Amino acid sequence: DGGITQSPKYLFRKEGQNVTLSCEQNLNHDAMYWYRQDPGQGLRLIYYSQIVNDFQKGDIAEGYSVSREKKESFPLTVTSAQKNPTAFYLCACQTGGIFRNTEAFFGQGTRLTVV
């Protein structure tokens, strides 16, 4: 079945550590996104990528990094520079180009907690 998968579902980080969240899709979608969701709040865009080997900063990119070496994969690294990383992280993908029935498909999320 086609879909988008995030792993792990829960992740714990110690102070000063870098951690990487995985996002893989087999929908052959060009665009991929990373969002952060804090309790009771909306989704804030961290990074997005419209094509392999290219990505753009979103509204809250500081303290995060990404790569897009393959179309299927868009991992997010939360660096030690991110001072308040505890949150729910959502990855999404979407068909690029001019498609009228476009929609973003979301993974099931990763809950990151600093311990």
Place this chain on the structure above:
Amino acid sequence: AQTVTQSQPEMSVQEAETVTLSCTYDTSESNYYLFWYKQPPSRQMILVIRQEAYKQQNATENRFSVNFQKAAKSFSLKISDSQLGDTAMYFCAFMKGRAGNMLTFGGGTRLMVKP
């Protein structure tokens, strides 16, 4: 930059009744998409309905319909015959131009359907 505003943090409705969720957005673009997404307690994001800005006709999907007022930059969601399973966070989202561009979300409305 585009902004999306949902002015109702929480709403409630009795089962079988109708409720309307508000969304306004700010953009200078003429070609864009608007979406409503649902996030139930499982936290899986689900597309409810989409609207292309060039279409004057309001989108409908079964019990869900929108009131798209382009000049007023308003995009409200009406849920008819509310069901207990409609209890969720609802997010309005904006995407300019073509699919794969930045996707911006509002802060969300928490909807509770009461039996």
